[in-house]
Amino acid sequence: MTEPVRHVSIVFCGGCNPRIDRGRLAGELARRLAAYGCEISYNRRDAGLLILLSGCTADCARADIPAGIPCIAVASAAVDAVGVPEAEIAAVVIAKAENYLALK
Numbered sequence: 001m002t003e004p005v006r007h008v009s010i011v012f013c014g015g016c017n018p019r020i021d022r023g024r025l026a027g028e029l030a031r032r033l034a035a036y037g038c039e040i041s042y043n044r045r046d047a048g049l050l051i052l053l054s055g056c057t058a059d060c061a062r063a064d065i066p067a068g069i070p071c072i073a074v075a076s077a078a079v080d081a082v083g084v085p086e087a088e089i090a091a092v093v094i095a096k097a098e099n100y101l102a103l104k
Contacts, residue, residue, distance in 0.1 A: 008050075020086050
């Protein structure tokens with residue numbers, strides 16, 4: 001039996017005031033999720049899970065997100081409004097994605 005493809009979209013803010021390296025973080029998340037067999041896209045809002053990457057606390061990546069789609073929001077050094085050291089953000093996001101997508 002084949003595993004279902006899980007579509008994850010990484011949605012970026014406009015990048016006007018980044019306090020974290022969104023590009024590095026997105027690359028790490030994409031690599032790790034692809035290893036689970038996830039399909040990765042960018043700035044699409046029709047995926048099974050959205051990872052919102054906002055460089056600062058304004059959390060602009062959250063704008064215009066449809067209701068009902070699970071999201072993990074990174075806003076500066078916080079994941080879902082809980083402070084996380086920048087070096088640990090990817091691990092926290094991946095753990096949350098594992099739960100949302102039943103990857104384990």
